[in-house]
Structures are given as C-alpha cells and as structure tokens.
Amino acid sequence: xxxxxxxxxxxxxxxxxxxxxxxxxxxxxxxxxxxxxxxxxxxxxxxxxxxxxxxxxxxxxxxxxxxxxxxxxxxxxxxxxxxxxxxxxxxxxxxxxxxxxxxxxxxxxxxxxxxxxxxxxxxxxxxxxxxxxxxxxxxxxxxxxxxxxxxxxxxxxxxxxxxxxxxxxxxxxxxxxxxxxxxxxxxxxxxxxxxxxxxxxxxxxxxxxxxxxxxxxxxxxxxxxxxxxxxxxxxxxxxxxxxxxxxxxxxxxxxxxxxxxxxxxxxxxxxxxxxxxxxxxxxxxxxxxxxxxxxxxxxxxxxxxxxxxxxxxxxxxxxxxxxxxxxxxxxxxxxxxxxxxxxxxxxxxxxxxxxxxxxxxxxxxxxxxxxxxxxxxxxxxxxxxxxxxxxxxxxxxxxxxxxxxxxxxxxxxxxxxxxxxxxxxxx
Numbered sequence: 001x002x003x004x005x006x007x008x009x010x011x012x013x014x015x016x017x018x019x020x021x022x023x024x025x026x027x028x029x030x031x032x033x034x035x036x037x038x039x040x041x042x043x044x045x046x047x048x049x050x051x052x053x054x055x056x057x058x059x060x061x062x063x064x065x066x067x068x069x070x071x072x073x074x075x076x077x078x079x080x081x082x083x084x085x086x087x088x089x090x091x092x093x094x095x096x097x098x099x100x101x102x103x104x105x106x107x108x109x110x111x112x113x114x115x116x117x118x119x120x121x122x123x124x125x126x127x128x129x130x131x132x133x134x135x136x137x138x139x140x141x142x143x144x145x146x147x148x149x150x151x152x153x154x155x156x157x158x159x160x161x162x163x164x165x166x167x168x169x170x171x172x173x174x175x176x177x178x179x180x181x182x183x184x185x186x187x188x189x190x191x192x193x194x195x196x197x198x199x200x201x202x203x204x205x206x207x208x209x210x211x212x213x214x215x216x217x218x219x220x221x222x223x224x225x226x227x228x229x230x231x232x233x234x235x236x237x238x239x240x241x242x243x244x245x246x247x248x249x250x251x252x253x254x255x256x257x258x259x260x261x262x263x264x265x266x267x268x269x270x271x272x273x274x275x276x277x278x279x280x281x282x283x284x285x286x287x288x289x290x291x292x293x294x295x296x297x298x299x300x301x302x303x304x305x306x307x308x309x310x311x312x313x314x315x316x317x318x319x320x321x322x323x324x325x326x327x328x329x330x331x332x333x334x335x336x337x338x339x340x341x342x343x344x345x346x347x348x349x350x351x352x353x354x355x356x357x358x359x360x361x362x363x364x365x366x367x368x369x370x371x372x373x374x375x376x377x378x379x380x381x382x383x384x385x386x387x388x389x390x391x392x393x394x395x396x397x398x399x400x401x402x403x404x405x406x407x408x409x410x411x412x413x414x415x416x417x418x419x420x421x422x423x424x425x426x427x
Contacts, residue, residue: 031117034062038116042108052101052108059106060098063120064091072124082135089131090124097123129279193410196289199282205271208263208290212396214343214370216259217291223257224288231287232280234260239272263287295409296349302341305406309333309399312387329387335369336376340399342369345409 038059045055069090073083097105106119200207211217224230237256263286264272275283297305313329347366348359381392388398404415 031066031068031115034066035115035117037062039112042112045108053099055108056099056101056106059116060095063098063116064095066117066120068117068120069094069124072121072128082132085135086128086131089134090127093127093130094120094123129281192285192289192292193414196285199285203271203274203278203282205275205286206266208286209265210290211259211262214373217293220257220259220263221288221291223260224284224291228284229280230256230260231263231283232276234287235264235272235275235283237261238264238267239276260287263290294345294411296346297341297403297407297409297412301406301408301412302337305341305402306334306337308402308406309337309388312398313383313385329383332376332379332383333387335372336380337399337402339369339373339376340403342366343373344403 041050041055041058041062044050045052050058069087073087073090097103100106105123111119196207199205211220233254234256237254238261241261267275275286310330310333312333313326347363348354354362377392377395380388380395381390386394389395404412
C-alpha cells in the first residue's frame, strides 16, 4: 500500500478518536511508514495533543499490526501446535512494555530518534523463548507430552519471570545485551566459552562436568549437536532420577545416555532448579562447552609443556657410570604430550592461516596421535621412578597441571588466570 503523505501524520486533531487514528496506522505494513508515524505520535504528545497513555495506545496498536512478530516466530521455528499460545504470550508482553506509562522498556526519549520497529525486532525473540518455556511448564503440570524439537538454538538469552522487579529485569537485559555485543564476530570455541560464562554468571551455576575420556566427549557432543533439546531433557531426567523431583514423572522413563546425565553430577538441587527454570539454551551452552575440545594451543607453548614433562625425570647412570639425561623418558614424554593435546584439544585452530592441505595433514596427525594415547599413558604410569605418577589417573592429573601452567590458548589462559578448577573437573 502506498504510504500516506507526511501531512497525514503531521497534525493530529485531538478531537478525533485515537482508535480511529490507530486503525488508520494499522493499514500500513511498511515499517518505515510505521517508524515515521510513531515519531509523529510522540511529537504530538510533546506538543500536548495527546496524553501519554493515549499516545502509547496508538503506538502499541500500530506496532502490533506489523509483520515483525510473525516473522520472528517463523525464524524461531516454534512448533505449530503451540504457535498460537506463544504468539499470544509475545503480544501480551510487548503490549505491557508499550502501554506502561513512563516505561524504560519503551522510552519516548529514545524512541524520538530510534526505529520503533527495530525496538520490536530486538525484544520479540526473548519473549518467544519465554513463551515456549511457559507453555512447557504448563504442559509439565498437566502431564501433556512435549516435543521441543522445533526450537532452534542460536544465542543465549534469558528473560526473567513476570514477578521479577524492575531492577532485576534491567539487570538481566543488560547482561544479555552485553553478551550479544561481546559475541559479535566470535565463532567456534571462543563463542561457546562466552556463552558458558554468561550462563554461569546470570544463573549462578557451575560448569558442567567434563567427561574424562575423549571418546565419551566426542559421542556426547555428537548427541547434543543432533538434538538441541537433549541437554535440557537430560537435566529433567537428572532431577527426576537423582534428586527425586516429582514434577518430571515422564523423565523417569526416558532413555537418556548415562554420559549425558553425568554432565550434571556436580549440581545441587537449587542449581538444577535454576537451570530448569531458565531458557533451555543455557543448559545446551553449558553441556556443549563441557564436551567440546579445548582451543588449539600455540606450537611454542606445546613445546614448553613437552620440555616440562621431559624434565620430570631425574638423570640416569649409563654403562660407564656417568650421569646423563634419560633419553628414553624424554622421547616418551614428547609423544605423551603430543597425544594428550590430541585427545583434549582441537586439531586445528579456528583462527589458523594454514592452507587446506596443511590443515588436512594436521587432522590426520591428530587422529594418529589420539589413537596412541592409552598406550603412551600406560607406559608413562609404568615408567621407573614414576616421573609423572605411578597410576594413569596421577599421570593425567599431572599433565593437566602442566597444561594449565604452560599452554597458551583461550581455555588454558582462563584456567590459569581465574584458577578455575571446575573447568577441568572430570567424571
């Protein structure tokens, strides 16, 4: 539809019914026209033509008739069977933000110079997430089966409960905005790490438990990637089976891999409750971070770790009675560290400048080194004098200590700087 002339919105007659004005605005689905109209309504409010409540009512009606909400629902791929309920939830939340006098959520001072439709696009996705969560809660209370597979995970966001006070709502919103700004341009492990840190910060929960065996981590990561809701469902099952929660009776009969359930072994009842009440993407962020490979460390730092491991053995006496370095241990230490890095870290850095051929060769070498890990681990534990420990568990613990001390990457830097043993807690 052709937008009206500017004079259509330029001077509002205060004797006209605001509902008629709103109805006229609702005829236009062009967001540029709606943005201009909203600014005109606010200008009329500034001139005393409308009181604040009338101005807000006109703006709310105009914005709610745009296609922004429908488009956002489509992108979120909400299940069709709950689409209407979620859409109603979103409209009610947006209307409350728009209609509340003096609301900081829709501040006239900002709206005078900003896009109202842009504001709507920013806020709708959070309320879609909350709507899905509320529908799922209602279904748990009534015993209705739930299939969340239609929901797409992208960034970690969270909207507080309706009863939260204004300060809490703004605190959560600020943290979400901070996350979105910080993750701009990030990819791979750094983005995943930031999502985990924000989830832990906002909800006050620990990192999930990292499985000890790299094969278990790889299998769990594959399961999580194939089913975005698996982390949340596993948490429900953990609550029912381990903590005895009666709110999730169907969870008792679910077939959830034990290795996935073990991710939550360090959680107490309060932490489980907070995570269950939050956006399900928090559980996904925590779970994926726990099982994904660490950042690839720099080559120089891997060499420093090899040198430190080799130096763990004392000198030996040769056939002529002279003391010399234990070359056999130095060789074993070198391949042991290389194999450890292969089991714990990415084969190639997300930020590598290597050619495709070089990356392919690095991945092949990574697979070979990883396949020999248990052989080298057992040899190190059985080595005379036990340079790194006399059991495989002791050797692994010592290698992790050496990694935190010497390796340079986002993960190891964080462990070293923050002294965060929870990131390396193993099952």
